[in-house]
Amino acid sequence: MKTINSLILSLAALFVLGACEEDGDKYYLSSLTSNELIASTDNIVLTEATAQKNVLSLAWTDRTLAISNPNFKPTNLLKTAMQVSLSEDFSGTIVESAETSLSKTYNGAELNIVANNLGVEANVAAKFYFRLKGTTGNNIDPAYSNVEAVTITPYELDMRFANVLDQNATATGMTLFSANTDGIYKGFVGVEGWFNFLVQEADGTIWRNDNETGMPFLLTTAGDWKCWFPGTAGCYYITFDTNSKQWNGLLIPSLNVSGDINATMTFDRTSRKWTATFNADATGTITVRIDGTGKLYDHTCANLNDNGGYDIDDTKAKDTPVAFSGSNAALSFGETAGDITVNVPQTGECTLSIDLSNPQQWTATVEKGGSVEPEPEPEEGQYLYLPGIGPDTEWAYDHKIEVYYKEEQKYAGIVDVNSKYGNYAMTLFSSGNEWDTSRMYTIAKDDAASTAESGTLINGQGTNIPAPDAGLYLFDVSLKELTYKTYALGDNIYCYYGIENDNSFNPIASTGTAGEYSGTITLATDSKWGAKFYVENAWTAFYGGSDGKLYYNGDGIMLKAGTYTITVNLIDGTYSAVQQ
Template sequence: MKTITNFLFLLVAAVCFVACEKDGDKIYLNSIEAGDLMASESEVVLSQDNSKDIVLSLAWTRDNLAVSDPNVSTPDLITMTLQASTASDFSSAVVESLETSLSKVYTGANLNTVAKNLGATPDVANTFYFRLMSKTGSNMEPVYSNTVTVSITPYTIDMSVGYVLDTKQADTGLTLYSAASNGDYVGFMGVSGWYNYYLKEGDGTIWGNDGVTGTAFLMSSENDSDKRWNFWFPGRSGCYYVDVNTSKKVWSALYIPSLTVAGDVAGEMTFDRANVKWTLTFNAAQAGNVNLKVSGIGRLYDYSTGTEKSDTDENPGIETPVGFVQSGENLTFGGQAGDITVNVATAGECTLVIDLSNPKQWKAEVTSGSSEPEPVRETLYMLGISEGEDSWTFDNHLRLYDEDNLGYAGVADVNSPWGYQIAIEDGNWGDVYKLGEGDANAGTLAFGTENNIPAPDGGLYFFDVSLKALTYKLTALGSEIYVAGLNKLEDETWTFEPLPAATTAGVFSGSITITQPSAWSFKIYLFDNNWDYVYGGNGGKLYYKGNGITDDATLAPGTYTLAVDLIHATYTIE
C-alpha cells in the first residue's frame, strides 16, 4: 500500500499534522480501498418494447481513503468512473460515465446505446464487463472494483430515421430520413411560423439548438436545458425542406412559398400543410400520360441568416431555386426541375398531387376529382357568452393562434346564465360545438350534442379552445395585465410592469415611457411573471402568442398612453 507524501497529502492533512506533532505522533493518508460492484441481472434481452423500462441496475459500496488514525476523518476527494467493455481486460473499446452516487440504472434504450457504441452484434447475446474505476487525483494510480459480467442481447438501432419531437420532447409522428444512416437527416415539414422542435436519433440521442451560443441553426446534444434549447423555424408558415446534420452540428430550413407546374398541366400549386402535400386541380381532356415540370424559388435559412425578423422583408433568407426530378417511381429534390410523367386515369376534373409526407418516398400522382385542402377557419364564435337567452349574437370571437392543433384563443366578459355554444361559421346556428364532458373551467367539446357548455360566474375570462383535441379551458383575469420588454437591450432581463383595468370591460390602460427601441420588441402578458399567456401584435392588432410589438421603434422618446382591448384584440399607443 502506497503512502502519500506529495503535495496532495500536505494540503489535506496539514491541520492534522500540526495538532498531532505536539504529542510526537504522525498520521498517514494511504491509497483508496476499492469497493464492491454488484449487478441486478446476469442476463438482459433488449427490445423496443422494454426500451423505456429499467432493465439493469448496478450498485457499489463506497471507496474510501485509508488513514492511520481512525479518529481522523478524510475529505471526499475520490472520483468514480463506471466502465463497460466487451473485453474482460478492458483492452478494447470502453464506454465510461462519471458517477457521483452509489448506483446506476439503465433503461433499455440507454443500455442498447452502450451496446451500439461498443460495437456489439445486434440480436445475439454479447458478454459485457462492468467495473468501477476510482482515483484521488490525476497523478495517482486508479483503483478498480471487482468486474461483473452481464449477458446482453441488443436490438438493431435504425439510424436512418430521425424522429421529430415537440417542445416537451414527445413524439409528433413526423420523421426525417438519412438514406446513408450517416447522421444527415432530410425531409419536408409543414409548420407554422416559429415552430419549435427537437430531433431524436435511433440511438436515443436528442438534438436541439446550441444553448451556449444561442445561435440559430447550430446544434447541441447536451442533456442540459441551459446548453440545449429547442430548434425553431423562421416566422413564415408553410412548406420547408429541412436538413439536420448531426456530424456537422448544423441544420437548415429551406422555405418554399410556392410551386409552379409547367408542361401538359400548368398552374400554381396549393400547399396542404397538415398533410405535407402540394395540389393542383385541372381538367384533363383525355386519359393517358401527361408530362410536366414542378419548380419554384425557395428561401434558405441557416446559421448565416438566422431567424430574427424572418417573418418580414428584413430577413428574406437566401434565394434558392428548387425543383423535382423523377427517379423511377419516386421524386428527388434539388435545384433544378426535370421531366415528370404521371398517368391520368380518366378525363375530366383531376388533381395533381406532390406528396412529400413520407421522407423515404416522395411521389407525384394524379387523382380523380378535386382534392384541394379545406382552408383552416380563422375565427370561432361564442354564442351566448355575454348575453341573455333571447339576444345571442356572433360578436364574441376566438381567433386562430395554433394552426397545427386548431388552437383558438380570446377574452370575453362573461354573463351567461344559460351557458354558451361555439359556432364555426358566422350566422350558422346549426353547426355548433356544445358540452362533451367537464365544468365551467375546463372540459371537452362535442359537435351537435344537447347541453350547452356551462359558464363560470360573471367576469373577464381568457378562453383557450382546441378543435383538434376538442377541449376548452378558461382562466379568470385579474385587475391588471402586464407589459414587458420596453427599452430592453439584448442582454437585459425583462420585468413585468402593471397595466390597470379601465372602466370598459376588457380594456387595460396606463402610461408607458419609451427611452429607446427594445432589442426584442415588447409584449403583453395576462398574469404577473407568467410567460405562457402572452400577446404580441402589429398595426394596432393583438395576436395571442404572436410576434412582439415594434411600435416603440418608430416613436420618439417620451411618455405615452398604452390602451389594450383584449376582447377585440386591439391596442393603441398615444
C-alpha cells in the first residue's frame, strides 16, 4: 500500500441560476470545491493469470451539492467521471468512464484494456495518471480532483477470446474463441430463455444488437441495445461474426449416445456439461457416438410485430444435425458423428460427461457414480419478475416472487427493494423482451389511486408501478384480479397460536438477519387450528407451514401445549419450533 499524499485542490465555487424563479426568489446551485482521490497501490504488473482478479481500487470523498435555499431541492446535476492519461497534465489521449459511486475497482483485464486504448506497449512499464472530473452543467467548466500516479505493466492482448456479458455488462464466465484470430468467435453457452447479453472482445470493444433496424442477430458497437436469445432455455452453439456483423445460435435440445452404451444426455446450464448415467459391465475403454438435431436461429427467423419491433419466430429455425467426433481429450463439433473412445474407471453406475465450458478444448470423460441432476427449468408462470425494483442501472430480472395459487394466478414473496428509479414493472419473462407486452403488468397511465402499498394493474405497458422505500417487503400479487399489495417487514412478526378463544397476536423479534425472526412462545393448550405468522399486527398477510417449510397463506402449524423457541426465516421459507 503506498503512502497517500492528500492533495486537495481549491476550486472556485460553481453557480447556476435555478430553474425556479417565482415572487422574486432566485435559487442558486453550487458545488463543493474539493474532492480527494486515493489509489490502493502505485505499481502493478498485469498478467493473464490476474485478468479476472481485482488489481486496483480508487476511492474518493463525497462531492455534494449545496443549495442557497434549503427548502428547494433540485435534481442531482452532478456527473462524475474517472479519467486516465499517460500525461500528468492530461494533455494527451484520455480514457474516461462515467462513475456513480464513491469508488472504482479495476480487474486485470479491464486495466489492460485501458493500457491498450492508451497505446502502451505490452510488457513495458508505464506511468498512468488518474483523476476525477466533476461537472454540474454543459456550459460550466469541470472541476477536477488531485492526480494519482500508478505504474502499470500490461500484457499482450489475446484477441482469440471474447467474453459473454449479461445485460448489465457484467462477465458471465462464458467465453467464445476465435481460432484464427479473425474476429469470428465460437463456443457453447448455457442460457435462460430470452437471455439478454453483450460480447466484449479483448481490446474492450463491446458488441450489441443493431438498434437502427432492431432486427435480432444483427450487430453493432453503437447504441445501448442488447442481443437476445430465443425463448427456449438450454445449450446454444454460438457463431459470433464481427466482420459480417451477424451472429447465430444453434440450439441443442438433446444429445443421444449410441455405440457401446445407449442413453439420452441432459444439459446443465451452469457447468455447461452434458451428462448421461449408465451401468458399466466392465472397466476399460468403450466407444460411443454422440449426436442429435439442433435448431439454427439467425436473422432470417425475425418477424416484424405490431409494435414496430421484432420477435424471434421459432417456426423459422432450421433443423440442423449436430454431432461430436475426434478424441476424448479434443472433441470436434459438426454435423457427422465419429467414434469417441473413453475409459471406464469402474463397474456399476458411471456417468459419461461432455464438458463444453472451455472454448478451446471440449472433452469427454467417464466418472464414477451417477450424475447430479441439474436444476430443473422453471415452469411457465412459476415466477413473476419485478424489473426495476433493485438498484441496477439496467432493469435486471433477479428479483422475483413465486406462484402460490396457480389456478388464480396469485404470486407472493419477500423482496429486497432498493429501486434506482423509484418505479418498476411486473413480467412473466425471466429476461428482457422490450416489444412483447402480453406478459407485462403495470398501472394505467391515468391511475392516480395506485400507490407503492397497493393498487390495480393492467396487462400491458402503461405507467410503471411506484416502488416502496428501500427495505424488505412482502409482495402479494393477483394477475387474475389485477391487484397488488406490499407489506413492509418490521422489527416483529406476530404469531397467532390457533387456540380456541385466543385471538391475540404475539410478537417475535427480528434477529438482525434479514427476514429472520426468533423468540419464545407458550401455548396453554394444544393448537386447534395451527399457528400462523402474520407480517402485521392484524388479520392480513400470513405464513403457515409444515415439516419446517413455510408457505404463504398456508395451513397452520400444529403445536402441542408447551413452551417453544421459534425461529422463522421468511426469505428462506423455513421455520423451527423447539420445545423447551
